[in-house]
Each structure stands twice: as structure tokens, then as C-alpha cells.
Amino acid sequence: MKSSLIAACGMNCGICYAYLREKNKCPGCRLFDAQEPVSIVWCKIRNCELIKKGKVKFCFECDSFACKRLKQLDKRYRTKYNMSEIDNLEYIRKNGIRKFVENEKIRWSCSECGGTINVHKGSCFNCGKKE
Numbered sequence: 021m022k023s024s025l026i027a028a029c030g031m032n033c034g035i036c037y038a039y040l041r042e043k044n045k046c047p048g049c050r051l052f053d054a055q056e057p058v059s060i061v062w063c064k065i066r067n068c069e070l071i072k073k074g075k076v077k078f079c080f081e082c083d084s085f086a087c088k089r090l091k092q093l094d095k096r097y098r099t100k101y102n103m104s105e106i107d108n109l110e111y112i113r114k115n116g117i118r119k120f121v122e123n124e125k126i127r128w129s130c131s132e133c134g135g136t137i138n139v140h141k142g143s144c145f146n147c148g149k150k151e
């Protein structure tokens with residue numbers, strides 16, 4: 021898990037199913053090449069022009085923060101996956117990306133095998149243990 025995996029919207033791509041899977045793997049939002057045939061199933065923010073053109077590194081730098089699109093994403097993740105992109109962003113703004121990544125390593129590591137917990141399935145990607 022590294023800082024290049026933390027997307028502009030506050031999502032940690034390292035815990036995304038599309039990143040963890042073997043086939044048709046997504047390299048993560050910041051490393052995504054538009055030419056690659058990856059299906060971005062979970063991403064709605066990727067198409068924001070400000071992000072695409074590199075005008076903002078994180079959404080909190082944007083004048084429209086938090087915009088409707090980001091709020092919708094955040095709501096979906098709060099209800100379905102028990103995490104919040106906006107909370108992540110607030111934390112990064114306050115404490116910096118390094119501290120955030122350190123915490124994420126602990127938060128999403130399986131207590132059974134140390135593997136990565138997949139946020140979309142709510143279980144360890146390695147051993148399948150439910151969190």
C-alpha cells in the first residue's frame with residue numbers, strides 16, 4: 021500500500037476489488053492509462069476534468085469541494101462499504117498523506133493472515149476471512 025494508490029477522491033485503490041483481482045486488473049486511479057481496457061466499475065469521480073487535467077491532486081484542493089458527485093460517491097461507500105472518501109480526505113488534509121497511508125495499512129490488513137481486506141467484499145482477499 022503506497023501513497024500513489026490514494027486517489028484524488030480519497031479512495032484507497034489498494035483495497036479495491038478491481039485493483040486486487042488478477043484478471044483485468046486496474047492499476048489504480050493515478051496510474052490508470054485511458055488506453056487500457058480496464059472496466060472501472062467502482063469509479064465515478066475519475067471523469068472529473070479537474071482531476072483528469074491534474075489541476076487538483078486531492079478533491080479538498082478544489083473550490084467545489086465537496087461537489088455533488090463526490091458526496092454521492094461518499095454516501096454510497098458509507099452505506100454499502102462502511103468507509104468514507106470525504107473522511108479520508110479530511111484526514112489527509114489535516115495529517116498528511118504519509119500518516120494516512122500508515123493507518124490504512126493497519127486498518128485494511130487481515131487479522132488472520134496479514135493479507136489485504138477488500139472493501140467491496142468486506143473480506144480478506146487472500147484468505148477470505150470476513151471482517
Ligand code: SF4
Pocket residue numbers: 027031032033034036037038039046047048049050052059060061062063
Ligand atoms: S476501479 Fe477505481 S477505485 Fe478501483 S483501483 Fe481502479 S481507479 Fe482505483
Ligand code: SF4
Pocket residue numbers: 065068069070071076078079080082083084085086087088089090
Ligand atoms: S470536488 Fe472538485 S475535483 Fe473533486 S470531483 Fe468534485 S469537482 Fe472534481
Ligand SMILES: [Zn+2]
Pocket residue numbers: 130131132133134135144145146147148149
Ligand atoms: Zn486473511
